[in-house]
Amino acid sequence: MVSVHSEQIIPASVKVLVAGGFGVGKTTLVGSVSEIPPLSTEELLTEASSGVDDLAGVEGKTTTTVALDFGRITVSPRIVLYLFGTPGQDRFWFMWDELAYGAAGAIVLIDTRRLEASFAAIDFFERRRIPFVVAVNHFEGSYDYEADEVRKALAINDSIPVVACDARKKDSSKLALIKLLEHAMSRLPAAEPKVS
Amino acid sequence: MAQPPDHWFDEEAGPLVRPYAMTRGRTRPATGWLDVATQVMAVDSGGDPLGLGPEHQAILRLCRQPLSIAELAAYVDLPLVVAKVLLSDLIERGDVVVRAPEQVASAPGRDLLQAVLDGVRAL
Ligand SMILES: Nc1nc2c(ncn2[C@@H]2O[C@H](COP(=O)(O)OP(=O)(O)OP(=O)(O)O)[C@@H](O)[C@H]2O)c(=O)[nH]1
Numbered sequence: 001m002v003s004v005h006s007e008q009i010i011p012a013s014v015k016v017l018v019a020g021g022f023g024v025g026k027t028t029l030v031g032s033v034s035e036i037p038p039l040s041t042e043e044l045l046t047e048a049s050s051g052v053d054d055l056a057g058v059e060g061k062t063t064t065t066v067a068l069d070f071g072r073i074t075v076s077p078r079i080v081l082y083l084f085g086t087p088g089q090d091r092f093w094f095m096w097d098e099l100a101y102g103a104a105g106a107i108v109l110i111d112t113r114r115l116e117a118s119f120a121a122i123d124f125f126e127r128r129r130i131p132f133v134v135a136v137n138h139f140e141g142s143y144d145y146e147a148d149e150v151r152k153a154l155a156i157n158d159s160i161p162v163v164a165c166d167a168r169k170k171d172s173s174k175l176a177l178i179k180l181l182e183h184a185m186s187r188l189p190a191a192e193p194k195v196s
Numbered sequence: 197m198a199q200p201p202d203h204w205f206d207e208e209a210g211p212l213v214r215p216y217a218m219t220r221g222r223t224r225p226a227t228g229w230l231d232v233a234t235q236v237m238a239v240d241s242g243g244d245p246l247g248l249g250p251e252h253q254a255i256l257r258l259c260r261q262p263l264s265i266a267e268l269a270a271y272v273d274l275p276l277v278v279a280k281v282l283l284s285d286l287i288e289r290g291d292v293v294v295r296a297p298e299q300v301a302s303a304p305g306r307d308l309l310q311a312v313l314d315g316v317r318a319l
């Protein structure tokens with residue numbers, strides 16, 4: 001493979017995932033901080049015929065697609081940050097795995113009116129020890145909970161930051177992203193002592 | 197270094213298997229593991245463009261400046277897996293260069309995270 005010196009001209013990529021249940025505001029958050037309108041790409045899936053969830057009864061193999069939307073922030077000429085909205089449905093786990101591989105961390109969006117929609121995402125990142133923060137998206141009719149109440153309801157550790165968020169607002173999405181990056185840095189092993 | 201994602205699938209992925217479609221039956225890129233965020237860039241290899249399909253050529257035109265695989269797939273409107281296979285053709289021909297895999301596959305270290313944090317704060 002040709003990669004000689006390419007690191008000098010080809011920027012490094014950093015991935016952040018935006019996860020959470022259906023309709024919780026993932027695409028909205030990606031769009032509000034991205035420098036380009038969110039792009040969409042798809043992955044092809046071949047599904048075996050065994051009776052699983054809504055595919056029960058489908059004969060043979062069918063190919064289906066899962067859409068993936070993402071945004072971009074050019075941090076510097078050498079670094080590009082990508083925000084990937086993870087597909088909401090649990091059956092697309094394998095897609096999450098690929099996305100999470102090498103990611104800096106994740107923002108898990110929650111809607112306090114239906115917390116359970118984001119349980120799977122929290123579980124996913126906890127198990128893989130991927131740094132994440134919880135962003136509480138405020139929808140009309142949702143009650144303002146204290147961070148501790150949210151942590152308790154989600155059964156997550158005190159060390160996990162919980163931030164209030166309005167995914168439609170750039171500054172608010174940006175703050176969630178900053179919290180995540182700070183959290184990811186705090187989780188790094190202590191810096192190696194300098195050899196003198 | 198962590199294992200590539202083939203060894204990393206969640207059991208809960210259940211009956212979903214990797215797709216088998218397009219690209220002359222090839223479902224995985226021949227050249228290493230390409231991440232969605234991997235940056236690629238076209239280089240002038242002097243190779244014969246006649247051996248390339250229109251999608252290959254479209255990709256080459258798009259990545260005269262470094263671009264991620266996800267962006268390329270979105271712009272040429274091809275599924276990710278197809279874009280990866282086509283890119284692996286181009287990498288093998290020397291028409292495209294990528295960052296060395298060990299730099300794309302691992303979680304970012306302190307310096308990189310700090311640079312991203314500074315950049316995002318300045319937005
Ligand atoms: N009030 C309020 N509405 C929001 C907020 N974020 C998103 N919405 C709205 O909620 C709806 C769903 O938002 P999306 O961004 O499409 O949600 P998603 O998580 O990408 O949805 P799926 O991809 O279908 O799972 C849209 O109508 C948004 O305008 C928020 O912070 N506050």
Ligand SMILES: [Mg+2]
Nearest residue numbers: 026027069085
């Ligand atoms: Mg969405």
